[in-house]
Amino acid sequence: MISIIIIFVLTCAVHCFVNGALPANDTTKKTFVYNTYEYNSIINLTVNDVTTQVLDFTEDTDQWVGYPTRVHVQTDDDLNLDYPLFVTAAQQKGVSSWELPLVMKTHIAYEIGRTLCPHDAGPNTTVQSRPTLTLSTSSERNVSVSIKLRRVTDFYIEVNKEVTLNVTPATPKYYYFSFDRDPVNVTHVKNDLFPHFNYTIPKSVLLIIDSDDELCAEVSIQNNSCPVLDNEKDIGFQGYHFTMTTKGGITVTQSMFPKGFYVVFTVRETDEECSGSRGSGDRLKQFRVNVVAAVSYTEYLTGVLAALALMLLVGALGPVVSALSCRKTEEVTLLIEDAPGPSTSRPEAEFDENGGAKESDEESETSEGQELSLPRALTLAGLSRARPKAHDRRTNRYFWSALTVAVVYALPVVQLLFTYQQMIFKTGEQDVCYYNFLCALPLGPLSDFNHVFSNVGYVMLGAFFMLQVRARPRPDDSKELGIPQHRGVLYSMGLALMMEGVLSACYHLCPNQMNFQFDSSFMYVTAVLTIIKLYQSRHPDVNASAHATFLLLAFLMAIGFIGIMYPSVYFWAVFTVLHLIICIIFTLKIYYVGRINLECAVFGRAFRNIREQGVTAFKPAYHVRAILLAIANAANWALAIYGLYEHNKDFAKHLLAILMGNALLYTLAYVVLKLAYRERIPVSAWIWLASAHVTWAVAGYLFLAAKTKWSQTPAQSRTHNEVCSALRVFDSHDLWHLASAVAMFCSFNALLVLDEPLNTVPRRLIPVF
Numbered sequence: 001m002i003s004i005i006i007i008f009v010l011t012c013a014v015h016c017f018v019n020g021a022l023p024a025n026d027t028t029k030k031t032f033v034y035n036t037y038e039y040n041s042i043i044n045l046t047v048n049d050v051t052t053q054v055l056d057f058t059e060d061t062d063q064w065v066g067y068p069t070r071v072h073v074q075t076d077d078d079l080n081l082d083y084p085l086f087v088t089a090a091q092q093k094g095v096s097s098w099e100l101p102l103v104m105k106t107h108i109a110y111e112i113g114r115t116l117c118p119h120d121a122g123p124n125t126t127v128q129s130r131p132t133l134t135l136s137t138s139s140e141r142n143v144s145v146s147i148k149l150r151r152v153t154d155f156y157i158e159v160n161k162e163v164t165l166n167v168t169p170a171t172p173k174y175y176y177f178s179f180d181r182d183p184v185n186v187t188h189v190k191n192d193l194f195p196h197f198n199y200t201i202p203k204s205v206l207l208i209i210d211s212d213d214e215l216c217a218e219v220s221i222q223n224n225s226c227p228v229l230d231n232e233k234d235i236g237f238q239g240y241h242f243t244m245t246t247k248g249g250i251t252v253t254q255s256m257f258p259k260g261f262y263v264v265f266t267v268r269e270t271d272e273e274c275s276g277s278r279g280s281g282d283r284l285k286q287f288r289v290n291v292v293a294a295v296s297y298t299e300y301l302t303g304v305l306a307a308l309a310l311m312l313l314v315g316a317l318g319p320v321v322s323a324l325s326c327r328k329t330e331e332v333t334l335l336i337e338d339a340p341g342p343s344t345s346r347p348e349a350e351f352d353e354n355g356g357a358k359e360s361d362e363e364s365e366t367s368e369g370q371e372l373s374l375p376r377a378l379t380l381a382g383l384s385r386a387r388p389k390a391h392d393r394r395t396n397r398y399f400w401s402a403l404t405v406a407v408v409y410a411l412p413v414v415q416l417l418f419t420y421q422q423m424i425f426k427t428g429e430q431d432v433c434y435y436n437f438l439c440a441l442p443l444g445p446l447s448d449f450n451h452v453f454s455n456v457g458y459v460m461l462g463a464f465f466m467l468q469v470r471a472r473p474r475p476d477d478s479k480e481l482g483i484p485q486h487r488g489v490l491y492s493m494g495l496a497l498m499m500e501g502v503l504s505a506c507y508h509l510c511p512n513q514m515n516f517q518f519d520s521s522f523m524y525v526t527a528v529l530t531i532i533k534l535y536q537s538r539h540p541d542v543n544a545s546a547h548a549t550f551l552l553l554a555f556l557m558a559i560g561f562i563g564i565m566y567p568s569v570y571f572w573a574v575f576t577v578l579h580l581i582i583c584i585i586f587t588l589k590i591y592y593v594g595r596i597n598l599e600c601a602v603f604g605r606a607f608r609n610i611r612e613q614g615v616t617a618f619k620p621a622y623h624v625r626a627i628l629l630a631i632a633n634a635a636n637w638a639l640a641i642y643g644l645y646e647h648n649k650d651f652a653k654h655l656l657a658i659l660m661g662n663a664l665l666y667t668l669a670y671v672v673l674k675l676a677y678r679e680r681i682p683v684s685a686w687i688w689l690a691s692a693h694v695t696w697a698v699a700g701y702l703f704l705a706a707k708t709k710w711s712q713t714p715a716q717s718r719t720h721n722e723v724c725s726a727l728r729v730f731d732s733h734d735l736w737h738l739a740s741a742v743a744m745f746c747s748f749n750a751l752l753v754l755d756e757p758l759n760t761v762p763r764r765l766i767p768v769f
Contacts, residue, residue, distance in 0.1 A: 037149075039069075045135060045145045047085065053135040057149055064151040068118035069131055074111040074146045075100045081108075083139035089116055089131045094226045102170050104269040106278065113171035115152060117226035157263070159205065163289045167217070167265045172230040174222075177252075177291055178260035179203065203255075204294035206723075207263065208438065209248040215285040216274035216715060218243050220264040221250060221428075223257055230264050242430035242437075243715040245274050249438040250430065251294050263289065274715035295441050295728050303729030304453060307738060311457045314742050315464035318749055319471070321684045378768040380483065380538065395488035397546035398532075402492040402525070405550060406499045413506050413518045420510035421447065431714035433510040436707040439724040439731040450724070451508040454734035457741030458501025465748050466494035472752075482759035483766065484540045489533050493748055496525045497741070504737065513710045517561050520652045524556050526744065527659035533751055534670050538768045556655065563651030572651075576644045579658065583636045587629050591622070624676040625769065628669040635665060650711045664696070667747065671754070673769045680757045688750035695743035702736035 034054040037043050045053045059065075075085050084099040094117055102109040116131055137143050157163055157177045167173055209219060222228060222239035229238050239261070242248060252261060267285045270278040424432060424447060435448045443449035469490045500522040507519035532549060544552075563571060620626035639661065643654045671689065674681060708717045724731050730738075758766055 039149050039151065041148065043147045045147065046142045047135050047137050047145060048142050049083075049138050049140050053133075053145070055133040055135070055147070057130045057133075059130070064153065066118075067151045067153055067155050069116045070113060070150055070152050071116065071131075071133070072111070072113045072148045072150075073098075073100060076144050077110050079110065079143060080139060083137055085135065085137045085139075085143055085145065087112075088134040088136075089114075090134070091116065091131050096227065104169055106269055106283070109168070109170035111170060113173075114230070115155075115172075115174055115228075117228050118155065118176070157289065157291050159202070159291050159293060161290070164286065165265065165289070166284055166286050167267050168284050169232065169267050169269050172264065172266040174228055174230055174262045174264040175289070176224070176260060176262050177205070177207075179254040179257070180259060202293040202296070204251060204253040204296075204442075205291050206251050206294045206438070207249055208290045208292065208723075209244065210288045211244070211246050211285060213285055214245040214271075214275070215283060216243060216245060216268040216271040217248075217285055217287075218266050218268060218273075219248055219250075220262075220266075221252060221257075222262045222264060224259045224261065228262055228264060230266060232266055232268055235264060235266055236429070238428070240428040240430055242718075243268075243273050243713075244718050245715045247438075247719050247721055249718075249721060251437075251440060251442055253294075253442060274713055276713070295724070299728050300441070300443065300449075303450070303727045306727060307454060307456060307730075308460075310738065311460040311741070314745060315461055318464055318468045318745075321687060321749070321753075379764050380540070380766040380768060381480065381762070381764040392488070394545070395486045395536075398486075398488040398529070398549070399491040399495065400488075401546040401550050402495050402529075405525075405553075406495060406522075409521065410499065410502055410506075413503060417506045417509040417515065417518070420515075421445065424510065432512065434512050434708045434710045434714065434717050436721045436731055436733065437718060438721040439707070439734075441724075441729065446509070448508055450729055450731075450734055451511075451737075452505045454730060454737040455501040455505040455508070455741075457738045458504065458744075459498045461741050461745040462494045462497030462499075462501065465497065465745060465752075466491055468749070468752065469494065480763045482761060482763070483537050483755045486533060486536045486540075488546075489529060489536060490748075490752065493526065493529045493533065496522050496529055497744055497748070500526060501741070511708065511710060513564060516652050516710060517557065517564060520560065520656055521557055523656050524560070524659055525553055527656075527663040528553055528556075530663040530747070530751070531666055534666050537670075537755060538766075556659075560652050560655050563655065567651050572644050576640045579640050580637065583633055587633060591620075591625060591629055624673060628672060632662070632665050632669065635661060650709075667751070674754075677767050677769065682753055682756050685750050685754045685756075688746050688753065692743055692746035692750055695739055695746055699736055699739035699743050702732045702739055705732045707731055707733055 029050065031051050032054055033051060034056070036056045036058055039057055039059045043055070047053050071087070071089060073085075073087050079085065079101055081101065081103065084101065086097065086099050088095060088097045096114065096116060098112055098114060100110060100112060102112055131149075133147070133149075135145055135147070154163060155175055157175050163175065165173055165175075207221070211217070218232065218235055218241060220229070220235045220239050220241040229235050235241055240250060240252075242250065265287055267283055268274070269283070272278060420432065424430070430437070433447070435451070439450065440448040441450045446452055469487060474485065474487075503518050503522055507515050511519070528549065532544065559575065563575065636658070639654070639658055643651075671681065707720050707722050709720060710717065722731060726735060
């Protein structure tokens with residue numbers, strides 16, 4: 001008996017050795033249950049570690065075979081996360097697999113819904129196969145599974161036909177748009193249920209997506225190929241993709257996707273990507289999708305020609321108004337030759353041999369005793385003693401400095417922004433650039449052609465202004481008549497206007513927070529040069545040098561960069577204090593016509609004056625100048641307080657408002673002071689000033705009607721997007737480009753002709769203010 005047992009054991013051991021293993025418990029025996037089921041029916045099954053379900057499907061009719069299959073699977077709510085359920089769908093050319101439950105950051109989903117790639121999405125599919133599903137798990141306890149397959153009967157999107165869909169993180173969806181007459185997968189399907197496309201389908205379409213809730217979602221545009229990436233982890237690895245909350249859109253051309261494209265909708269597990277918050281509760285999001293015809297090439301051409309015609313018309317106004325002004329000046333010259341000189345608001349002063357006003361004994365004692373007393377009456381002769389050649393060399397340095405800065409600054413900007421543009425095409429990441437995607441018209445290598453092209457106004461009008469300056473006759477400075485010409489500064493203003501167009505166009509290749517400084521840099525230059533021009537008109541020999549001016553501009557650009565990158569409340573506090581200190585310094589310099597030295601002793605003398613004179617020490621002697629400076633200070637203090645109160649991320653806009661606002665205020669003050677000193681302003685200047693104010697008002701309105709905001713997240717910025725409002729080619733920001741170019745051109749021309757009536761007046765009769 002013992003020998004029999006030993007022989008049996010040895011026989012078993014040899015048998016097990018030959019077959020490869022000797023497990024303690026045989027767990028490799030699994031049961032594969034195979035059955036065929038119907039579409040559109042709910043199937044309840046049970047699986048465990050030894051039971052695997054294999055499912056095939058049939059349909060009552062073949063009328064829906066051109067539409068993809070969607071799989072819905074639901075399992076137990078108490079399923080152990082360590083033993084998930086695996087769902088595998090096998091098709092002729094691909095395999096898709098998912099697991100349940102789906103563990104997400106905010107909750108766990110026990111139900112999924114996935115659309116299978118529509119019959120492998122290609123013409124080489126030999127059999128119109130329906131998927132084979134396999135359900136398996138490693139759980140020892142029984143897992144109840146409910147499964148249903150159905151056809152996505154609204155899968156094919158048509159032009160101008162809205163589609164509504166609901167999506168959760170566990171149930172993404174996608175749809176298909178074809179540029180052909182019929183999608184390639186269903187050309188052989190002959191039934192009335194499929195939407196037969198016609199050959200009038202546009203070659204470029206605008207995809208418009210709306211939603212009523214602010215849940216964070218991601219939309220992807222993918223090529224007609226399998227697999228379709230439709231989950232949060234890998235949706236960004238194919239095609240074009242972007243985040244959105246309530247609004248989104250993108251223009252797609254047939255050259256990008258020759259046969260058509262899938263539109264994939266997913267809801268993110270949290271809202272961190274869109275708004276910074278995690279979000280909670282129900283993650284069900286409803287989308288409304290509509291595909292409309294995008295702008296045709298005829299409409300492109302119409303918009304381009306209209307913009308060019310408008311700029312040519314505005315540019316032609318320059319020589320026309322100048323010609324009229326020249327005739328008027330000739331008539332006035334004959335009258336001035338017989339006149340003693342322009343009337344002023346004060347008696348004519350005595351002048352020394354150099355053209356400067358003589359100083360009386362009383363004025364001399366006052367000037368030596370206290371620097372805070374009002375200065376004597378200065379005239380232009382005392383502040384324009386430089387030789388003509390030296391004066392020309394000094395003013396020409398502005399142009400050459402501006403040209404050097406423009407070339408050195410622009411070359412790396414162009415290179416960087418074109419690199420951004422290439423990166424968009426290669427990665428498909430649409431959140432890098434803050435376009436108005438509902439009015440971002442692609443053309444050739446440009447993703448947003450219209451916003452790049454609309455900057456042509458700056459370039460054209462800047463060139464026209466420089467030609468006007470070049471064509472103007474040069475006065476004979478040896479006769480010391482009129483205000484000295486500052487041609488270098490005027491050329492610099494025209495160049496700055498042109499460079500604003502070039503850099504703004506570069507910025508719009510990929511607008512975002514990092515690149516905004518490129519768009520605003522030469523706006524700062526334009527504003528500062530305008531102020532310099534106005535100051536030079538009455539202070540030819542005491543104005544800042546070109547080197548100091550552009551060093552100041554470099555400092556402003558550095559401040560702008562820091563404010564954009566690090567917009568903390570501490571930075572805003574420091575900047576506000578600096579802004580107000582500069583306002584006080586410039587107020588004293590302008591009021592005392594540069595005759596005050598800001599040193600420690602001046603505060604002591606000011607205190608003594610107040611103690612001796614009391615309240616009368618604050619009474620201004622130059623009332624017009626005091627009123628204008630008070631208005632300017634009130635405006636600057638209001639801007640400073642508003643900026644400190646808001647201290648938002650858009651510091652560049654705040655700095656630009658300060659510079660451009662002061663340039664406009666200085667222009668207005670200069671005009672008012674001319675009127676106060678009874679100087680004649682030509683009709684042409686009034687025309688340019690009126691035109692400038694009207695166009696600046698229009699431009700300001702358009703600028704505030706922003707369609708993008710780079711200070712927000714890309715998804716939040718998309719909520720401001722709007723379709724093209726002018727000729728179907730331009731939006732309000734494009735119109736801002738055109739309007740602001742016209743406004744600056746009109747402003748420059750106003751400064752060019754503002755002092756023309758003084759061309760025949762001796763400089764000893766022209767007051768300084």
